[in-house]
Amino acid sequence: MxxxxxxxxxxxxxxxxxxxxxxxxxxxxxxxxxxxxxxxxxxxxxxxxxxxxxxxxxxxxxxxxxxxxxxxxxxxxxxxxxxxxxxxxxxxxxxxxxxxxxxDQAFIKDRIAFLQAFYEKHGMEDEVIRAVQNQNHAYMSYxxxxxxxxxxxxxxxxxxxxxxxxxxxxxxxxxxxxxxxxxxxxxxxxxxxxxxxxxxxxxxxxxxxxxxxxxxxxxxxxxxxxxxxxxxxxxxxxxxxxEPAALIDRRLHEQEKKAAYIRSLIGTEALTATEITRRMYKGLYERQPGLTFSETLGHLDLLEEGKQVKLTEEDGLWLYHQSVNL
Ligand SMILES: [Zn+2]
CATH class of the missing domain: 3.60.15.10 (Ribonuclease Z/Hydroxyacylglutathione hydrolase-like)
Incomplete structure (x- = not known):
């Protein structure tokens, strides 16, 4: 030393x-x-x-x-x-x-399989899923x-x-x-x-x-x-x-605003998270499907937690609706 x-x-x-x-x-x-x-x-x-x-x-x-x-x-x-x-x-x-x-190869295989099934259920197209999995793989090669x-x-x-x-x-x-x-x-x-x-x-x-x-x-x-x-x-x-507290409060508020906007995009329709992502991030979804999907899903979770949207399953696909009875 x-x-x-x-x-x-x-x-x-x-x-x-x-x-x-x-x-x-x-x-x-x-x-x-x-x-x-x-x-x-x-x-x-x-x-x-x-x-x-x-x-x-x-x-x-x-x-x-x-x-x-x-x-x-x-x-x-x-x-x-x-x-x-x-x-x-x-x-x-x-x-x-x-x-x-x-x-751990078994751990990595499990994660790939989970994401494959999860994205499919949420309406993501096969070739897009493949692109996301390839991006994840390339990322971890560093x-x-x-x-x-x-x-x-x-x-x-x-x-x-x-x-x-x-x-x-x-x-x-x-x-x-x-x-x-x-x-x-x-x-x-x-x-x-x-x-x-x-x-x-x-x-x-x-x-x-x-x-x-x-x-x-x-x-x-x-x-x-x-x-x-x-x-x-x-x-x-x-x-x-x-000034962490001020920044944190701002971030929390921005998330609530973004969630409210996502809810408004759903309107009276029943949409997959992939379709909501496409509407939310026009153009960007095609370039960064993994990131934009993840960002949208997080805000859908926030809405679901607040009982502002609900999730139903139809023909093997998960669909988001606005909750009524608010
Ligand atoms: Zn990081």
Whole structure:
């Protein structure tokens, strides 16, 4: 360890790394505590690798000094370079990260099968389903994984990371967690809260066999309420959020407005989620069917929860209607 590392105890330092994804660069963080902790890695690309090494060097450390790698969630811009960092650091993350990090083929097959049947029931066309599954596969190819050594849950603490605890912040991903420093309520929140864009609550298959599909937007809203108490949030993308409560309230309100608009699109018809998505995102659905479908479905879940729409099954298809008796 160098002297500059010892001087910077209790600091949080971002390293910004380019990604090949539409979201743009990702922030990974060094936390100087009793141990030296890296939060997230960047994707497994040559460019990201040299940017990570350069970023560590700028802060007076090298990859060999890292004690712990904490992963916020399973997306490749956040955990792509796990294998390389794991040569030196212990890997910690949400307990559901384990099958992603071991690249469990049965787990991946189950998820593909669930999505296939789910999209079909919601009226998505075969060739579009194929395109979505191919996109998912290509996306995950930016990961070089290594096994999860410390599985984490809500409220857990980590050796070497004094005064911090883990918050489970699901919704964007079913493996998502955030960190909160108790003394000043500073958070490192991955993709759960991002200042310049609203984070997607993404459709995922259940993790338990025969389990129910997670209602990801509802989870996401619950997770945001947990973050309202934060004084400052360091995000996976973009600048830190200085007034989290105001931003969170705005996001919650925007979701309610979007849900009301989606309800108005249904009108007096009975429509599949795919048709509602097509009407909601004209043109964009064709280019980004997975993302736009997921976004629409989340808001339909919110409407269903509020008893503003109901779901019926006809000829093997699920249809959304406005609820009467309001
Ligand atoms: Zn993400």
């Amino acid at each position: 160098t002297d500059s590392w010892m001087d910077s105890k209790n600091q949080i330092k971002p390293i910004t790394i380019d990604t090949p994804f539409q979201v743009g660069p990702v922030n990974v963080y060094l936390i100087f505590s009793d141990a030296l902790i890296l939060v997230d890695t960047g994707p497994a690309t040559t460019e990201a690798r040299s940017q990570l090494h350069a970023g560590l060097k700028k802060h007076g450390v090298s990859i060999k000094d890292l004690d712990l790698l904490l992963l916020t969630h399973h997306h490749p811009d956040h955990m792509g370079m796990t294998a390389e960092v794991a040569e030196y650091a212990t890997v910690a993350g949400h307990h559901r990260l384990a099958p992603w990090l071991s690249e 990961v070089e994984a290594a096994p999860l050594e410390i599985p984490l849950d809500e409220g857990d603490t980590l050796d070497g990371l004094r005064d911090w605890h883990i918050l489970e912040t699901l919704g964007h991903a079913q493996t998502h967690l955030s960190l909160m420093r108790d003394a000043d309520r500073t958070m490192v929140a991955g993709d759960h809260i991002i200042r310049h864009i609203s984070s997607n609550a993404l459709l995922e298959a259940p993790y338990e066999r025969d389990g129910k599909r997670p209602r990801t937007l509802l989870q996401y809203r619950e997770g945001m309420m947990k973050c309202r108490a934060a004084s400052k949030i360091y995000s996976g993308h973009g600048d830190p959020v200085e």
